[in-house]
Every structure is written in C-alpha cells, then in structure tokens.
Amino acid sequence: MESAKGMSTRLLDPSAVNAPPLDFSSSASPVPYRQGFVQRSFAPLTAGGIRQSTFTLISTAMGGGVLCLPYVMKQVGLINGVLLLSISSLIAFVTMYILIMCAIRVNKHSYGSLLGYCAGKWVAPVLDVVLFFYGMGAVIAYFILLGDFLPALFELVGVPGASRTICMVGAAAFAVPFVLPRRLSALQYVSPVATFSLILTAAITMIKARGQSTMLPPEAPMALALFGWPLLKSFTITLFAYICHMNVVPVAGELVDPTPARVLKATSRVAFVQLSFYIVIGVAGYISFSHLTNQNYITNYPPGDILISLCRLSLSCSLLFSLPINTNPTAKAAVHFFQSIRELMAVSGGDQLLPTRRRVMSSANEETSGARVMRIFFSFLVLAVTLTVGILVPGVADVVSLLGGSLGTIIMIICPLYIFTTIMRTESRTVLGQVVVWSLTVAAVVAMTAVGLMVTNAMRITHLPLTVN
Numbered sequence: 001m002e003s004a005k006g007m008s009t010r011l012l013d014p015s016a017v018n019a020p021p022l023d024f025s026s027s028a029s030p031v032p033y034r035q036g037f038v039q040r041s042f043a044p045l046t047a048g049g050i051r052q053s054t055f056t057l058i059s060t061a062m063g064g065g066v067l068c069l070p071y072v073m074k075q076v077g078l079i080n081g082v083l084l085l086s087i088s089s090l091i092a093f094v095t096m097y098i099l100i101m102c103a104i105r106v107n108k109h110s111y112g113s114l115l116g117y118c119a120g121k122w123v124a125p126v127l128d129v130v131l132f133f134y135g136m137g138a139v140i141a142y143f144i145l146l147g148d149f150l151p152a153l154f155e156l157v158g159v160p161g162a163s164r165t166i167c168m169v170g171a172a173a174f175a176v177p178f179v180l181p182r183r184l185s186a187l188q189y190v191s192p193v194a195t196f197s198l199i200l201t202a203a204i205t206m207i208k209a210r211g212q213s214t215m216l217p218p219e220a221p222m223a224l225a226l227f228g229w230p231l232l233k234s235f236t237i238t239l240f241a242y243i244c245h246m247n248v249v250p251v252a253g254e255l256v257d258p259t260p261a262r263v264l265k266a267t268s269r270v271a272f273v274q275l276s277f278y279i280v281i282g283v284a285g286y287i288s289f290s291h292l293t294n295q296n297y298i299t300n301y302p303p304g305d306i307l308i309s310l311c312r313l314s315l316s317c318s319l320l321f322s323l324p325i326n327t328n329p330t331a332k333a334a335v336h337f338f339q340s341i342r343e344l345m346a347v348s349g350g351d352q353l354l355p356t357r358r359r360v361m362s363s364a365n366e367e368t369s370g371a372r373v374m375r376i377f378f379s380f381l382v383l384a385v386t387l388t389v390g391i392l393v394p395g396v397a398d399v400v401s402l403l404g405g406s407l408g409t410i411i412m413i414i415c416p417l418y419i420f421t422t423i424m425r426t427e428s429r430t431v432l433g434q435v436v437v438w439s440l441t442v443a444a445v446v447a448m449t450a451v452g453l454m455v456t457n458a459m460r461i462t463h464l465p466l467t468v469n
Contacts, residue, residue: 070285
C-alpha cells in the first residue's frame with residue numbers, strides 16, 4: 001500500500017519525472033507558478049476542467065424541482081425544509097463522488113456499462129431503459145416550463161401571437177444543433193447559463209421577499225416546522241432538485257486529471273452551490289407568499305413585474321440549454337441499450353469474439369460512425385416525442401414529477417449504493433463506509449415509500465394527506 005501511495009505521489013508530482021535541475025539564480029524561482037483564486041475563477045473554461053464539469057452537472061439538475069422549493073417550505077415549514085434540502089444535498093454529493101471514483105477505477109464511460117460491470121450483462125440494458133425514460137421525463141418538464149415562460153416574455157415585448165405551442169416548437173429547433181456533438185464538453189461555454197440563472201433567481205426572489213410579505217394578510221401563517229405525511233412527498237421533491245446523475249459518469253470520462261482531490265472538489269462544489277441557492281429560493285419564496293404559495297412559485301408573481309420577467313428570461317435561457325444537456329445522455333442510453341442487446345444476442349449465439357468486443361464497447365472513449373448516427377437519431381427522437389407530449393398534455397407536470405421521483409431514486413441512490421458496495425467493497429466495510437451504506441438505504445426506502453403512497457392515493461386505494469392545501 002505504501003509503495004502504491006509513493007508511486008501515486010510521484011506520478012502526480014511533475015518535478016519527480018525527468019525534471020531538470022532547478023535554477024536558484026535571481027532570474028528564476030524554484031517554486032512553480034500557481035494561479036491565484038481570482039485568476040482561476042475567471043480564466044477561460046477548459047474542456048474537462050473542474051469548473052466546466054461543475055456547470056454541466058448544475059445545468060443537468062436545473063428544472064421544475066427548483067421552482068417547487070417554496071412549496072416544500074409551505075408543506076413542512078422552514079426548519080424542516082432546510083433540513084430536507086441539506087440531507088438531499090449530502091446524498092447527492094456522496095453518490096456523485098461514488099459514481100465518479102468507481103467509473104475511474106474500472107474505466108467505464110457510461111452509467112449502464114458501470115452498473116453492468118457490477119451486476120452482470122443483463123443489468124446494463126435495464127438501467128439504460130431507466131435512464132432513457134427518466135431523461136424523457138426531465139425533457140418533457142423542460143418543455144412544459146418553457147411553454148409557461150416564453151409566451152409571457154413575448155407578450156411583454158409586444159409579440160402577442162407567440163402561442164405556447166409555437167414557443168415550444170421554437171425551443172426544440174433551438175436545441176437541435178446542440179445535440180449533435182458527442183461530448184458534453186462541447187457545451188462548455190453555455191453550461192454556466194444554468195448557474196447564472198440559479199443565482200439570478202435566488203437574488204430576485206430574496207429582493208422581492210420583503211415587499212411581497214407586506215402584502216400578505218396579517219393572519220398569514222409562517223410555519224417553522226410541520227410534521228406529518230407531507231414530509232414524505234417533500235423529501236422526494238428535494239431529491240428531484242439535485243438529480244444530475246445521468247451526466248456524472250460521462251463527466252467522469254471527460255474530467256482532466258481525475259485525482260480524488262479534484263473529484264472531491266468538483267462534486268462538493270456542485271452540491272454546495274445548489275444547496276446555498278436552493279435554501280435562498282425556498283425560504284425567500286415561502287416568506288413572500290406563505291400559505292398562498294403555488295407549486296411553481298413564479299406563477300404567484302404578477303405577469304407584468306419587470307424583475308420577475310427578468311427571472312423568467314434567465315430561467316428560459318437555462319432551460320433552453322438544459323434541453324440538449326439532458327437529451328445527450330438520454331440518447332446515449334438508448335444507443336448503449338441496443339449495443340448491449342446485440343452483445344447479449346451474440347452470447348446466446350456462441351460468438352467467441354464477444355468478450356473482446358464487449359470490453360471495447362463498454363470502455364471505449366471513441367464513437368464509431370454507426371454509433372454516431374444512432375445517437376443523433378435518438379436525440380432527434382427524444383426531442384420530437386417529448387415536444388409532442390408537452391404540447392398535448394400541458395398538465396403532465398405532476399406525472400413527470402412522480403416518474404422522476406421514482407426513477408430518480410433508482411438513479412441517484414439505489415444504483416450508486418450497489419456500485420459502491422461492489423467496486424469499493426473494502427471501503428464500504430469501514431465504519432464510514434457502513435454509515436454511508438445504511439444512510440443511503442434508509443433514504444431510498446423513505447423515497448420509494450413516498451412514491452408508493454402517491455401512486456396508491458392517485459388510484460384511490462389510500463387517502464393519506466400527502467400535501468397541505
């Protein structure tokens with residue numbers, strides 16, 4: 001172990017590999033130049049860098065879950081709401097770190113191939129199906145939100161003829177050129193839009209909170225902690241707000257110099273940035289509207305408000321770029337599904353060349369021309385199907401949230417937990433590892449229980465009060 005650690009240290013130390021003798025003259029310094037924090041923060045984004053990876057994952061998580069956070073505070077109170085957000089943030093951080101480190105350890109570049117490495121050849125296609133339908137649900141939610149935001153913005157600038165359908169079709173057309181590149185790093189210059197949108201939304205919500213709260217009736221409640229069945233559904237919503245795990249393994253494949261320290265820095269930044277602004281949005285939004293808070297709290301504001309229109313604009317820009325950012329891994333999941341099925345059929349046919357070909361498919365970082373055609377085809381198919389569903393079923397948001405909550409728990413908690421106990425078996429048996437294992441197990445049980453109760457309530461089998469009116 002010590003020799004391995006020493007080798008790792010030498011590999012990471014540029015001065016230990018064929019380094020020329022240092023010049024201690026007055027014109028040279030033995031200490032290598034290192035950029036300061038400000039210089040690193042405002043330097044151009046680099047493909048596979050920590051900042052670009054952080055922006056990509058935040059962009060993936062941006063969606064309807066963020067706009068429901070004030071509604072969560074209404075359901076469970078401010079203290080419980082902040083606690084749920086903190087727990088979900090910790091879960092997201094731990095599982096992102098697990099996925100990236102495990103993907104690096106076994107050299108896998110897709111979520112499906114990583115799980116297939118752990119559980120066998122039949123599991124990877126199943127996860128690809130889960131990822132595909134979860135991604136479809138997320139993109140449907142983006143189209144629905146864009147259909148809510150864009151018409152109001154066009155009307156504000158004097159274009160009343162921009163209907164919901166026209167705006168959604170335009171959004172799909174906008175996304176087309178961005179789904180063509182294979183690598184997520186191709187979006188390195190647009191992925192920061194989601195982070196900027198998150199900051200702006202939090203700032204505007206906080207600025208307007210004081211003025212909005214003065215317009216509330218004197219008897220308007222301001223709950224600090226509410227206990228009961230709504231805690232379950234609220235926990236699912238907060239989990240949904242952090243889910244970016246579809247892109248975690250692809251980001252791991254593109255991360256430059258993926259040392260544990262750099263992986264820790266990237267994942268902790270994603271979780272911390274999200275938590276910070278989610279708390280501001282949730283608390284300020286609830287203070288603004290109290291018991292009148294809608295599920296999408298932006299709809300509580302008057303349509304002509306300039307600052308809120310700016311907020312709608314920033315959210316729309318974020319969602320426009322989130323369309324291709326989420327379409328990319330969804331299409332890749334479909335491609336990997338058919339590749340896996342082809343491999344399984346070859347196994348059943350007794351193809352002796354399969355093991356070599358399977359390793360190449362699971363681990364290769366290059367894309368064949370056939371795979372590229374399939375990926376682009378499925379990207380267009382995802383955009384077309386989700387656009388159609390969003391147009392025909394404008395009230396699908398609740399269904400999408402239910403779908404995202406159920407499949408999201410599998411993607412965010414259950415699969416990373418299994419991967420952790422398989423690939424990092426030694427680490428999972430330590431005291432800290434056991435804390436992680438049992439904590440994630442409890443979280444998964446609670447989340448899936450909430451989803452089950454939502455389904456049985458919808459089927460009128462149970463009649464539990466999962467929400468506060």
